[in-house]
Structures are given as structure tokens and as C-alpha cells.
Amino acid sequence: MARLELRNLHAEVAEGDEKILEGVSLEVESGEIHALMGPNGSGKSTTAKVIAGHPAYEVTDGEVLLHLEDEEFGADIEIDEDQRTWDLLDLEPNERAALGIFLAFQYPAEIDGVTMTNFLRTALNAKIEEREELFEDDEGIDEDDEDDGFETSPMEGNVDEGEVGVAEFQQILQEKMEQLDMDEKFAQRYLNAGFSGGEKKQNEVLQAAILEPSVAVLDEIDSGLDIDRLQDVSNGINALRDEQGTGVLQITHYQRILDYVEPDHVHVMLDGQIAKSGGPELAEELEDKGYDWVRDEVYGTA
Numbered sequence: 001m002a003r004l005e006l007r008n009l010h011a012e013v014a015e016g017d018e019k020i021l022e023g024v025s026l027e028v029e030s031g032e033i034h035a036l037m038g039p040n041g042s043g044k045s046t047t048a049k050v051i052a053g054h055p056a057y058e059v060t061d062g063e064v065l066l067h068l069e070d071e072e073f074g075a076d077i078e079i080d081e082d083q084r085t086w087d088l089l090d091l092e093p094n095e096r097a098a099l100g101i102f103l104a105f106q107y108p109a110e111i112d113g114v115t116m117t118n119f120l121r122t123a124l125n126a127k128i129e130e131r132e133e134l135f136e137d138d139e140g141i142d143e144d145d146e147d148d149g150f151e152t153s154p155m156e157g158n159v160d161e162g163e164v165g166v167a168e169f170q171q172i173l174q175e176k177m178e179q180l181d182m183d184e185k186f187a188q189r190y191l192n193a194g195f196s197g198g199e200k201k202q203n204e205v206l207q208a209a210i211l212e213p214s215v216a217v218l219d220e221i222d223s224g225l226d227i228d229r230l231q232d233v234s235n236g237i238n239a240l241r242d243e244q245g246t247g248v249l250q251i252t253h254y255q256r257i258l259d260y261v262e263p264d265h266v267h268v269m270l271d272g273q274i275a276k277s278g279g280p281e282l283a284e285e286l287e288d289k290g291y292d293w294v295r296d297e298v299y300g301t302a
């Protein structure tokens with residue numbers, strides 16, 4: 001169990017003083033789906049990037065906290081009392097990712113000779129290594145039980161301790177791809193070479209399935225998808241929640257994907273603040289009436 005908490009978050013452009021976020025508060029727990037909606041330019045993507053630690057933004061006030069429960073969390077790591085709440089603003093983007101925050105990778109456009117399989121295995125191993133570093137002061141790791149790490153099979157040859165080897169990864173990948181109803185051939189393709197828009201989005205969900213984050217932030221994963229792909233991607237998001245208890249912050253301009261990924265909570269962002277929150281019915285209301293009525297409600301009639 002984990003909970004991501006934004007408290008009164010204020011952020012501006014790092015180079016300059018243009019204010020973008022002006023007091024965003026939000027909590028996303030494992031297993032919950034939150035939709036973050038709002039008109040263009042309201043600050044949705046900035047919220048996502050600030051959570052991930054994007055260097056283009058400077059946080060001027062507020063907090064981004066990740067609370068972890070005292071139970072097994074990923075790779076057999078027990079959590080010390082003083083490590084239960086992490087201040088993400090003190091951590092680098094890769095450290096935030098290692099603790100269980102997922103924001104889709106900024107892909108290199110194409111890399112010659114790197115298959116999806118190798119790319120994903122590298123990403124998983126990087127996360128495992130970073131986690132071990134973050135938790136290395138924790139006496140719960142390896143001291144009580146020397147064999148506490150990931151299992152490695154004899155077929156794999158030399159694999160660093162804690163790393164996922166080729167054969168083991170193949171199994172993980174196969175399982176996740178079945179879970180997401182993805183074509184096996186996909187994994188053998190070269191990174192992004194000729195991927196369609198829809199395939200890139202499916203890849204994003206596959207990455208999240210492999211990395212098993214506590215909270216995944218998905219920014220406009222529904223944009224530009226035809227109805228079949230939208231359904232595939234939606235099934236994948238539901239599987240993240242159902243199979244691995246991932247909490248999802250689903251950023252979307254349109255209500256459409258929420259027909260397939262039903263949110264527990266819906267938030268409307270206006271001018272860098274969450275102007276209104278509600279249940280799934282709020283998304284329907286926005287679909288019917290647009291965003292202006294929320295503005296009127298918040299600021300008084302224009």
C-alpha cells in the first residue's frame with residue numbers, strides 16, 4: 001500500500017517567474033483511479049512533471065509526499081519507521097521512480113539495435129538497483145536473510161545479485177503481455193522503430209506493468225487512439241489496478257476513456273488549482289456541459 005500526496009503545491013517555470021501551479025492538493029492511494037481533467041493550459045501536465053521531478057519547473061511551496069505502508073513493498077524490502085514517508089521533492093527523478101512513481105519515459109526517438117525486451121529489462125534492473133541504494137540503510141535488507149533478493153535460475157548464467165536475468169525477464173514479460181493482451185512479437189521489435197501512436201501508448205502501459213509502480217501518472221494516454229486501441233489501453237490500465245494494485249492518476253482532457261477506465265474520483269483543474277472534485281458523475285457532467293460552468297461556480301458568474 002502506498003499513498004501519493006500533493007499538499008498545497010505551488011510551482012513555476014524554472015527559468016523565469018511565471019506561476020503555473022497555485023496550490024494543488026490531491027491524494028492518490030494504491031488501487032485507486034483518479035481522473036485529472038481540465039481545459040488546455042490549466043496545469044495538468046505540469047502537475048505530472050512536477051511529481052516526476054522535471055527540471056523545467058521549480059516548486060516554490062507545498063509538498064509532494066509518498067507514504068509507504070509497513071509491509072512488503074516490491075523486492076522483499078521491509079520499510080523502517082523513518083522511511084515510511086518520503087519527501088519526493090528531495091529526490092532525483094530516478095529515485096522517485098524507484099520508490100514506485102511511474103511517469104512514461106521520454107523515449108529516445110529510435111535506438112539502433114535495442115529491442116523492447118532489452119529496453120524494458122534494463123529499465124527494470126535500473127529500478128531495482130536504485131531501490132537497493134535508497135533502502136541500503138535499512139537493516140531489513142539481506143542481513144536477516146542472505147537469500148532475500150530476486151531468485152535467479154541456473155539457466156541464466158552470471159547475473160548480478162538482485163538483477164533480473166534474461167530468462168527470468170522473458171517469463172515476466174510473457175506474463176505481463178498476456179495480461180495486457182499484447183502480441184508477443186511486439187517485444188522483439190526495435191525500440192519505437194515504426195511504432196504507431198497507439199502502439200506507443202500500449203508500450204507505456206506495458207512499461208508500467210513491468211515496473212509495477214505504486215502510482216502511475218498517465219498524461220493523455222488516450223489522445224489520438226482509435227476505439228479499438230482505446231479499449232486495449234483501457235484494459236491495460238484496469239489490469240494495472242486489478243493485478244498489481246497500482247494507483248492511477250489519469251490525466252485526460254476528454255471523458256471518453258473514463259467510459260472504460262472508471263475513476264473513483266474526478267478532479268477538475270482550472271488555472272493551476274483543483275477547482276472541483278467529485279465522483280464519476282462529475283466527468284459526465286463535464287462531457288455534457290464543458291468546463292465553463294465550473295469556472296462560473298468557482299469564480300462567480302462571468
Ligand code: ADP
Nearest residue numbers: 013020038039040041042043044045046047056
Ligand atoms: P495542461 O496540461 O493542463 O494543458 P500545462 O501544465 O501543460 O497545461 O501548462 C499550463 C500552463 O503553463 C500553460 O499556460 C503553459 O503554457 C505554461 N507552461 C507549462 N510549461 C511551461 C514551460 N516549460 N515554460 C513556459 N510555460 C509553460
Ligand code: MG
Nearest residue numbers: 013014016017
Ligand atoms: Mg523560477
Ligand code: MG
Nearest residue numbers: 044045046220
Ligand atoms: Mg497537458
